[in-house]
Amino acid sequence: MIKIWSMKKNEDAAAKKKPKTSAAQIRVQKDLTELDLPSTMKTHFPDPADLLNFTLTITPDEGMYKGGAFVFSFVINANYPHEPPKVKCIPTIYHPNVDLEGNVCLNILREDWKPVLNLNSVMVGLQYLFLEPNADDPLNKEAAEELRRNREQFIYNVKSAMRGGNIKGVQYDRVLV
Amino acid sequence: MAAATVLNGNAPSADWPGRYHHVDQILDKPGPRTDPSFLAGPGVKEFLRDQCKILVIGAGGLGCEILANLALSGFKDIHVIDMDTIDISNLNRQFLFRPKDVGKPKAIVAAEFIMSRVPGVTVTPYYGKIQDKDDDYYMQFNLVICGLDSVEARRWINATLVNLVDPENPESLKPLIDGGTEGFKGQARVILPTITSCYECSLDMLNKPTAFPICTIANTPRLPEHCIEWASVLEWPRVQGDKKLDTDNPEHIQWLYQVASARAKEFKIEGVTWSLTQGVVKNIIPAIASTNAIIAASCCNEAFKIATSSSAYLNNYFMLIGTDGVYSFTFEHQKRDDCPVCGGESLDITISREWTVDRLIEMLVERQDIQVKKPSLSSGGKQIYFQAPPQLEEATRPNLEKKVLELVEDGGDITVTATTLPFNLTLRVKYT
Numbered sequence A: 001m002i003k004i005w006s007m008k009k010n011e012d013a014a015a016k017k018k019p020k021t022s023a024a025q026i027r028v029q030k031d032l033t034e035l036d037l038p039s040t041m042k043t044h045f046p047d048p049a050d051l052l053n054f055t056l057t058i059t060p061d062e063g064m065y066k067g068g069a070f071v072f073s074f075v076i077n078a079n080y081p082h083e084p085p086k087v088k089c090i091p092t093i094y095h096p097n098v099d100l101e102g103n104v105c106l107n108i109l110r111e112d113w114k115p116v117l118n119l120n121s122v123m124v125g126l127q128y129l130f131l132e133p134n135a136d137d138p139l140n141k142e143a144a145e146e147l148r149r150n151r152e153q154f155i156y157n158v159k160s161a162m163r164g165g166n167i168k169g170v171q172y173d174r175v176l177v
Numbered sequence B: 001m002a003a004a005t006v007l008n009g010n011a012p013s014a015d016w017p018g019r020y021h022h023v024d025q026i027l028d029k030p031g032p033r034t035d036p037s038f039l040a041g042p043g044v045k046e047f048l049r050d051q052c053k054i055l056v057i058g059a060g061g062l063g064c065e066i067l068a069n070l071a072l073s074g075f076k077d078i079h080v081i082d083m084d085t086i087d088i089s090n091l092n093r094q095f096l097f098r099p100k101d102v103g104k105p106k107a108i109v110a111a112e113f114i115m116s117r118v119p120g121v122t123v124t125p126y127y128g129k130i131q132d133k134d135d136d137y138y139m140q141f142n143l144v145i146c147g148l149d150s151v152e153a154r155r156w157i158n159a160t161l162v163n164l165v166d167p168e169n170p171e172s173l174k175p176l177i178d179g180g181t182e183g184f185k186g187q188a189r190v191i192l193p194t195i196t197s198c199y200e201c202s203l204d205m206l207n208k209p210t211a212f213p214i215c216t217i218a219n220t221p222r223l224p225e226h227c228i229e230w231a232s233v234l235e236w237p238r239v240q241g242d243k244k245l246d247t248d249n250p251e252h253i254q255w256l257y258q259v260a261s262a263r264a265k266e267f268k269i270e271g272v273t274w275s276l277t278q279g280v281v282k283n284i285i286p287a288i289a290s291t292n293a294i295i296a297a298s299c300c301n302e303a304f305k306i307a308t309s310s311s312a313y314l315n316n317y318f319m320l321i322g323t324d325g326v327y328s329f330t331f332e333h334q335k336r337d338d339c340p341v342c343g344g345e346s347l348d349i350t351i352s353r354e355w356t357v358d359r360l361i362e363m364l365v366e367r368q369d370i371q372v373k374k375p376s377l378s379s380g381g382k383q384i385y386f387q388a389p390p391q392l393e394e395a396t397r398p399n400l401e402k403k404v405l406e407l408v409e410d411g412g413d414i415t416v417t418a419t420t421l422p423f424n425l426t427l428r429v430k431y432t
């Protein structure tokens, strides 16, 4: 066998044994404890001992979604950060990039996810959707069309949906703070 | 066949004159690039053939090739782990298996096949998961070769072998040779745990599974794959609720296939088939027998060179790209300081049994050699003290008053992260 150990003697730093904590756990610890969230975003852990399942509440302080509180569930699996966290919007909301099942169209949650991204990037990305809803990547086609055609009407619909209104036969959840 | 099996139980007699004539050309005399420690002649042959114990993880497309290559180059004590059984679709490239073997465990059939064909070789199979085995099991090998198709399993074995390295024990450092293929592309690499870049260090180099934008699959499907993704990502949870999609369950695949077919019809898209449905949801990458052969051969050459020191080994990443002509490239992948598995630093600390968590944090912040601000601590996946988010800070705050001893056993590890650390720091705690 090659004498690997002698190569090791020349290495100064990384010569020590590492703990049993999994790479995914360490990453989640690092991501969570280094979250730098504005006052408009808050995390909640139903079980504080379980770092892999939690919610994020976004309360935009500007834009057309101001006044609402939007709750997202986060589920992180053991293959994080190779795989992105699974994120869903819990209430039924009127938004061009969120469908009625709570699926969210945000590129970094799927096709553009990279392990160098972190939970902070995802949260900031979600908040951005409320400031700049995007009619080009529709998941709620009705809402996207309205936004493109008549911005005034769209804003009116957003306000009405946030109060728990019914738009074109769809009942939305009341999300006012 | 029967005669060969008999010989098998009787290793020395299986070495007929001239059996290793060709391999011995390399082992009998040093060459210009052989390692200075290379002992040409009987010593190295005896190590290779009578002492070296090698573990092969995976007995699929790569694993079958690896097992055959190892056995034919003189390794005689080979172990193999695989959790799968043989499927009829494996037979086009996993050449140790025959139609009569369908349904049987790959590891067991492969081991029997090699032993019956290559006299004097012992292949010990384990039909199960790599996670079933503990450190003592992995400790018995000199070398580990992986031919896996799962990122998760690779991350696990990589972390396990890095963790196994004990500064007091040279035997604890097990070279890991990792092979992987994807169609006409492949890679082979040599990982010397804690010394070279590890699998986790290169995680961001991986080709990620093709994911289509969710709005495309929802609104403007153009490909059969879009229809299948629509069925599995959007329709399954909508219709089936909390029922988990099991990609190994043929009934689930059938459901997805039907839903995807209906969608394809609606959008006039052709090409949704049962096997494409299975391929997309299980993320099956087309496996090509010849790519497997190239990568497996390269892995086994490295195993041979490392086991014998007869020639310079790969440093440390070999990439094969056969999709656009033939291109190959060898480079030294760099270790990452912020790698959560092999990066970061480890520190032995000895503290009083009376110390509280608060006192420990104070010590960490004061120490000049660590330079850490606002550290967050956990041990074995359990939180000790988190600086953020606010709810977790509050939940862990009572621990500040507790004695470290109550939360971490003697000799236990604490994982420290902080914004000021590009990596994580591991503390090994001893009490006075």
Ligand SMILES: [Zn+2]
Pocket (backbone or CB within 6 Å): B197, B198, B199, B200, B201, B202, B335, B336, B339, B340, B341, B342, B343
């Ligand atoms: Zn690493």
